[in-house]
Amino acid sequence: MSDLLSDEIRALIGAERYYPAHEEIGGAAIRYFAIAVGDTDPIYVDDAAARRQGYSGRIAPPTFVVETGQYAGNTPSANGYIPHEWPWPKGFRTIRGGQDYVFKRPIVPSDRISVRYRLESVEAKSSRDGRGQLLAVSLAEYLDAAGAIVATNRELFFLQPLEAGQ
């Protein structure tokens, strides 16, 4: 099982990536997200409605900042993936195990969000099928234009070895 934790993977532990903000988040991205997740609260799309609730204008749904991949600035991979990912060796599929989110303040359309990733750990774990798997923990910190952390996302994911031919 520990064979899965190769030197190539060990070398990734502690790796960091930084994606500077390309532009403001924008009201359209927030509205698009709210529609996609079925959230019709007007504070996400209507400045006046948001102001009536004490905000300066519309805000983003709480998890928008940690779910959008618009920061990465990558071109799509062969399978269409754009958001940040670590350069795992071939032969694994990645399955999300969980996320620990911390939010510091609401996100607004004018926010310019940069993201800093760090691969905190990778360790071997048992699996139901006996082939073993790896548990990786990656931390993303979302920073505003002033450099203040507005949210964090500690992501847990499993690397499961693919069967031959997969």
Added chain:
Amino acid sequence: MRHQTALNPREGDVLPPFEKTLTPVDLMAYGAATWDWYACHYNDAAARDLGLSAPFVDGQMWGAWFARQLRAYCGPQAFVGGMKLRYHAMCFAGDHVECRAVITSVSPLADGTEIEVSQQIEKAGTRVASCISVVILPATGVAETDSEHSAGKATEEGIRT
């Protein structure tokens, strides 16, 4: 309509559930809105290449659903301070899921109330995702809203989409 948004939460209070049958459009829309065009969320062949039977839901979508349930109950001034999400089973287009939640603790703060909520998404009795969320409720504020997004709109039927 106007509703009071101030809550008097108690441990054990149940939030209105909501349920939905997932469609391929739901999966596609979420992927597009989050800049995630990963083919396994909408393409049968891509999913099969990973040994899966069909395109699957991006687990992070459940976070948005949990947050939506929290804000719908707690009101637009509530602040979601943290969420601890865990994924237990995969979901596919065509699955019917239910989102349930219960308040597990209530703590007074100097400027409001902090509640902890245990949330769960199930399909056919199988746990798909769970979440422990922390929400800050303001002590005072604008106690009105012009939408259904307030605690006062909670119904026995819950929120259906």
